[in-house]
Amino acid sequence: MTRKVDEWIGKTPDTAIPPRVRLRVFDRHKGICALSGRKIQPGDKWQVDHITALVNGGEHRESNLQPVLDAAHKAKTAQDVALKAKVDRVRKKHLGIEPKRATIAGGKASRWKRKIDGTVVPR
Numbered sequence: 001m002t003r004k005v006d007e008w009i010g011k012t013p014d015t016a017i018p019p020r021v022r023l024r025v026f027d028r029h030k031g032i033c034a035l036s037g038r039k040i041q042p043g044d045k046w047q048v049d050h051i052t053a054l055v056n057g058g059e060h061r062e063s064n065l066q067p068v069l070d071a072a073h074k075a076k077t078a079q080d081v082a083l084k085a086k087v088d089r090v091r092k093k094h095l096g097i098e099p100k101r102a103t104i105a106g107g108k109a110s111r112w113k114r115k116i117d118g119t120v121v122p123r
């Protein structure tokens with residue numbers, strides 16, 4: 001008979017995951033990498049990953065954690081960051097917020113024009 005253990009919830013998104021929670025996450029997934037499906041062997045480098053990334057609205061709690069091998073974790077993190085960037089771009093476009101673009105002297109959008117001798121004068 002095992003006792004019931006309350007789910008661990010981080011106080012802040014930066015709170016380190018305790019070793020006891022890492023062990024419970026590893027055991028819950030039977031030592032299998034959640035992304036590659038490969039058994040994590042002794043000596044393999046693995047990390048605890050958020051199923052739904054914190055940057056994409058995930059919570060820093062035990063039920064949102066999974067064990068993943070280092071290489072697979074790097075790839076998933078890159079996907080999470082790309083997804084967040086796309087969501088931000090689409091949201092800004094929807095709200096009519098455009099990024100400020102630098103104008104080049106002599107370009108059509110510039111108030112300045114560059115003469116043949118290289119001097120820059122107002123249009």
